[in-house]
Amino acid sequence: MTFHRGAVAGPDPAEQALELALAHALVRRAGAGELDEVLRIHRPTRPVVVFGRRDTRLPGFAGAAAAARAAGFEPLVRATGGRAVAYTDASLVIDHVRHDVDAQAGQERRFAEFGDRFVSVFAGLGVRAQVGAVPGEYCPGAHSVNARGVVKLVGTSQRVVRNAWLFSSLVVVGDEERLRPVLTEVYRHLGQEFDAASVGSLSGEVPGLDVDTVETALLSGLDLAPAPVDDRTLALAHELSDASRVPVVTLSERGPDTRLAEGQR
Secondary structure, eight states, X not given: OEEEESOSSOSOGGGTHHHHHHHHHHHHHHHTTSOSEEXXXXXXXXXXXXXXXXXXXXXTHHHHHHHHHHTTOEEEEOSSOSOOEXXXXXXXXXEEEEEOTTGGGGHHHHHHHHHHHHHHHHHHTTOOXXXXXXXXXXXXXXXXXXXXXXXXXXXXEEEEETTEEEEEEEEEOSOHHXXXXXXXXXXXXXXXXXXXXXXXXXXXXXXXXXXXXXHXXXXXXXXXXXOOOOHHHHHHHXXXXXXXXXXXXXXXXXXXXXXXXXXXX
């Protein structure tokens, strides 16, 4: 397994799309048989709101993206499924990619297996976590990792391509007080159910937990030496990064339908 650790984008908002594009590039190359298995973990370099593709087709999408920017969060669009999520540098993003000729068949199994792994790791940190949906949560799903059944700690999503899969996890370690208001506005514009009280964090459950401690726990038992992202993958990520960017749309440019045009998705 190849292991990549750390962000590839700097703090510039214009660079943030590269992080999502890198995950897309990895699964593309794995599907082509050029990569076998890759694990990547990184701490975001600035606050972002990441939308799912379905969100971009909703009439309120432009308003939601504008609300994210107004709150200091860069809006992006990811290749995996799911709905809008938000995170800061008090989070960890984990991408697991594997070449798999039967990738489609294992989707439900992967959700269950990765969820159970998080629950086990968090137990070692003193967090009593479980797998299951939380009422009113952001990016709702049956396999969210939560605490007490009331606050979401980890959101997971997948992308399956021919002969490969990408499993992406967002672990919220802290900053839930910053996430709640921006997600409230984003989901209001999208016209989707959301309860701000459902946003939780690991440090909210066990005060004093920080990103470094959580990252060390997640990597415990994995004898992996970090390797730099190879030039071919990074070049492909740069090519794909435009698909993750959200153009700035002013109020005067919005018409009755504020969805992105097909060429901008």
